[in-house]
Every structure is written in structure tokens, then in C-alpha cells.
Amino acid sequence: MSTTFEATFPIPGHDLAATLDCGQAFRWEARDGGWEGVIFGRWVRLVARGTTLQAITTRDPGDWAWLRDYLALDEDLAAIHATFPLDLPLADAILVCRGLRVLRQEPWECLASFILSSTKQIVQIRQIIRQLSARHGAEVLAPAGCERAYAFPAPEVLAEVSEVELRESKMGFRARYLRAAAEAVASGRLDFARVRREALPVAREELMLLPGVGRKIADCVLLFSLGYTRAFPVDVWVMKALRELYFPRGQPSPARLLAFSEHYFGRYGGYAQQYLFHSIRLRAGRVAGKGADGASSSRDVP
């Protein structure tokens, strides 16, 4: 029988479901009206309750600063929205995604996850990461009656796992890239603390030194884990959205669209990017539990 620790945070206007299920993190699972996951080697359950957020964990949480930081609760969403350019696509995306926060994830897990994401659907990425964690991650304390839970595997561990064994988690050709990244981080050759002190272009180049990490994956790591809110990852969905929403009758090259995305969306461009990404996927019916008919979101405050 295990003890649990509980806290309640006031967060007006948050949208926990959008935040945890918008494709920026891959390990949160909806269960019994809440969301369960493992962050910082802890089992955590989050439940949206009106204008507050209830959190439960299995180890002494201290002052919960780690969770507040992960959820970026210090960010003022209205102030962020106010930095967006005034245009119809973003006005619409804000309406749909209001309450979605860009998380501050653990850099190693974020890097590894997005290395595994290339040419994979989100459901498959989640599956690969689930298998990888169960095989190589340390088991963490979960409440009685819950499924076994595992931390995301440490770089030191994965650096010692053979490519063949990694492929047993169904990651295919990405195994070589994952191993190389694990070795770089475990050896200290890639030091996130150092990278995050660099200007965005320099930080991006450092990440892109890794095999299997190009512009898009590097930008995901910069945005979702290293605090570069201006980073604007352009994947196939966002590329399509930029074409259709901002250049409906032109034929801009990918390079032109990339350049546009760098300056147009401002210093919280990464938020704008995630709002565009999530809203087009909601509309396309590609988010679990949501149809293409604009089915009700689980946002807590209207």
C-alpha cells in the first residue's frame, strides 16, 4: 500500500487535455477522467477541476516547483496571445486552443522522443516510447491498483543497448540515431545546460550535429524542452497549414515558408505553431477522442 501526495493549483482557463494531447509530449494517458504519466522519474496524475488543477504523485513532491515549471504555469497565456500577429488563422486557432500551454519537458526525453517521431504517426510514436520505457526504463512507484509505470530510459542506459535490441521496440531505422544521441548525452558531448545558454541559431546547429536530427526535430527540442518559445517547428502538417492559410494562391517553396515562419509569428512563435498544429489536427479528426465535427473540448473555463 503506497502513500500519495496531493496538491491543487489555481489555473484559470487551462486546457489540460489540449496541453497533454496535442503532440508535444507522448507519454500522458487519459484514465478515469484525468491524465497519468511519468515525469522526472515520478508517477503523476493530473485532473482538471474547474479553474484548478489537482495533482497527485507517489513520492514526496517538495514544493511542487518541478511540476509548475513542467506545466509552464508562470506563463500568462493572454499576454502570449497578444504577441501573435493579428490574422484570421491565428484568431481561430486561439479560440480552439485557448488554454493550451507549451510544456517544458525534460530535454533528453524530448530529444529522444522526436528522434523517434520521424515519419511516424503520433499513435505509433506513443507505442514505440511505451515499449522502450517498459524495456529499458526504471520502474517508478505507482499507486496500488495502477499499472506498472516506468521512467523514460536514461541516456546512459540506452547508450549501452545494441541497435538490434532497440529495434525490438519497433523503431526501425531510427535505432541508430537514438543510440548516437544517447551516447552524445551520456558522454557529455551534448550538454543541454550549455546549449540552452546559446542564441537560438547556435543552439539549433548544436542539436543538428546529431545524426537523425534536422531542422524540424531540433526546433521541437528547442521549443518543447529548452525554453526557446520563438522556435517554430515546421512539419508536414504545419507546412500544409502555412500554404493554405497564408499563401492560398501562391506556390511558395518550403524554404520561403520556413523564412516566413521565422519572422512573422514573433517571439512566441512556438506557441502560434502549436496552436496551428493542434487546431488543424482537431479539424482533421486526428486527435484521440475528438471528431472532425468540432466535438466539445474538455476546456475547463469558457
Added chain:
DNA sequence: AGCCAGGCAGAGA
């Protein structure tokens, strides 16, 4: 059955 998925690297023009 065939196409595509939160890309990237290497080759050839």
C-alpha cells in the same frame, strides 16, 4: 493494396 506518417541523409543534377 497502396499510401502515408510531427524527417533525415546521401546522391546526383
Added chain:
DNA sequence: TCTCTGCATGGC
């Protein structure tokens, strides 16, 4: 600098 292709695997 550009376009094209192979890459593992699975969902639809």
C-alpha cells in the same frame, strides 16, 4: 542550392 529516394513499421 535544389530535388529525389531509401529507410522500418504499422494504420487506414
